[in-house]
Amino acid sequence: MTREGKGGSAAIDRLGFVRNDGASRLRSGRTETIGLILEDLADPFYSAVAAAVERVCRERHHLLITGSGEGSAEREQGLTVAFVSRRVAGLLAVPAGPDRAWLAQDAMAGTPVVFLDRPASGVQADTVLVDNEGGVRSAVEHLAAHGHRHIGFLGDHAGFWTASRRRDGFQAATSALGLRSGTIAMGPHDREHLAATLRRWTGGDDPVTAVLTGNNRVTVVTLRALRDAGVDLAVVGFDDFELADLLVPPVTVVAQDPAAMGERAARLLFQRLDGDTRGPRSVVLPTRLIVRASGSLGGRAGR
């Protein structure tokens, strides 16, 4: 039996025979499978990443196994072990906990890994990141250009690498521009506390006139909290989101490109599989400021 295409759907029709890929892979050692570990498949950011990865995998005739670590480093390690047990050709991962030293185990040796969105300490590997500092800086500069002197930063949980990175970028950008710095609240945020925080920030004699939110989730809860608190603020969000243009006012955002991130990471991985043995590479993707209307002084009312 010769190999016909990739399993041969023609052969299937005629003979009702399907090659057992398991046996084939056991013998040949080539599994043609990629493992993808991320935080939550239901999050639109990650699902866009996953879709892009899947597209590249299909192009390269590989299948994709996905697993969500849901923020648990333990679960993530379990998934990794399961994937390596299946002898995936390569691994793409959004690392949850900080330490990935265990990935350097002998057992994993030979399985190339590419990290997305966050770097992993304790292990040398390719990484695809986004320009968090640059993105935050562009947002701060945009707000400053519209006359804002006191900007608040609402970040996600400081344990997330991207969250602390964006916070640091915020500090640096505000300092560099001579703006007030240090009005910062890190998550997790719930709607009620956030509304209280926003009321506090907008009261007093040096009120915040704009807030920068640290990601998708924070942006959404902030918009709700703003309504609850009945305060009017300029808002710029990190991460673009569907319908941002239909809100009143339309929300200015620092857009990432999750599809580009997934594609880039997948291509990097396939380069390794194609025999590229150069040292670990780190790719930093640019962000793009999408100016809508929410950045003006006077905030949400000002259009």
Added chain:
Amino acid sequence: MTREGKGGSAAIDRLGFVRNDGASRLRSGRTETIGLILEDLADPFYSAVAAAVERVCRERHHLLITGSGEGSAEREQGLTVAFVSRRVAGLLAVPAGPDRAWLAQDAMAGTPVVFLDRPASGVQADTVLVDNEGGVRSAVEHLAAHGHRHIGFLGDHAGFWTASRRRDGFQAATSALGLRSGTIAMGPHDREHLAATLRRWTGGDDPVTAVLTGNNRVTVVTLRALRDAGVDLAVVGFDDFELADLLVPPVTVVAQDPAAMGERAARLLFQRLDGDTRGPRSVVLPTRLIVRASGSLGGRAGR
């Protein structure tokens, strides 16, 4: 070497040994892998389904292979063949084309399949659907109760089973309530044409005062087109979406529960894997009308 847990991350640390699951599965015949075929992993509806499926799979110690058919029946068949070649224990699929007779091939015999969102003709299998007619009826009744006598229906491409189903439900519901019926436009919709349609519908001497949109995607493009057209209409959307409550006015929707759909389908599949040999089952999930403000007479302005 005894089997320690599920691969033993403890053993990995100590010995740097990882069992080859491929060999194990070849020998035992149990693959502990589920294949999921859907249209587009990046669509929030499907990614919520996928996340729920993955959760059930993890609970049952199975891994999940995902593939997006992207609306192409051919690609979908290719994925199916690839999955069956890997001897997945079971298959979950959102069927793209109408005819799934080829799934009844001898080669697939023994691989249980559960269909989601749409039924598949030409093959007997479990199916999890949503109550499309009921959902549409609840929306029409809601609009009628708010005084609307002439409602327009904006459906997706009539080739989609759910789209035509909802259209038929709309016809039935409007007739039953003695409302004007037949003001219908099926997709695909682009923003410009849709704006023109909306202008036409709201002109004349029997103007439409409310529209019901057939799904997520149509709702979003409709909201944009309404803005472009500068017309004010009550809108009820099929499918809930993030931030619907923050639009002005907040959009009333017929909510589906994609997570419930994914979970239900996965559990049905595992029942089969556990040896349930009863005849094919069909589960119809209810929809839930989430009343916000967009259904009132006077439409988007009326709050």
Added chain:
DNA sequence: CTACCTCGTGACAACGGTGTCACCAGCTCC
């Protein structure tokens, strides 16, 4: 003390392809 039973250990075949090697036929060239 012997026969029988139980338990533990070790060896081995099998899962289903795949890559290699040997063997044989047919050919060309000296």
Added chain:
DNA sequence: GGAGCTGGTGACACCGTTGTCACGAGGTAG
């Protein structure tokens, strides 16, 4: 016509794990 080369075919070992079977040791009962 014989030697050497090429191509095609068939047999077989191997990938790593698992389930079975046989054998031997140790224990108990008659």
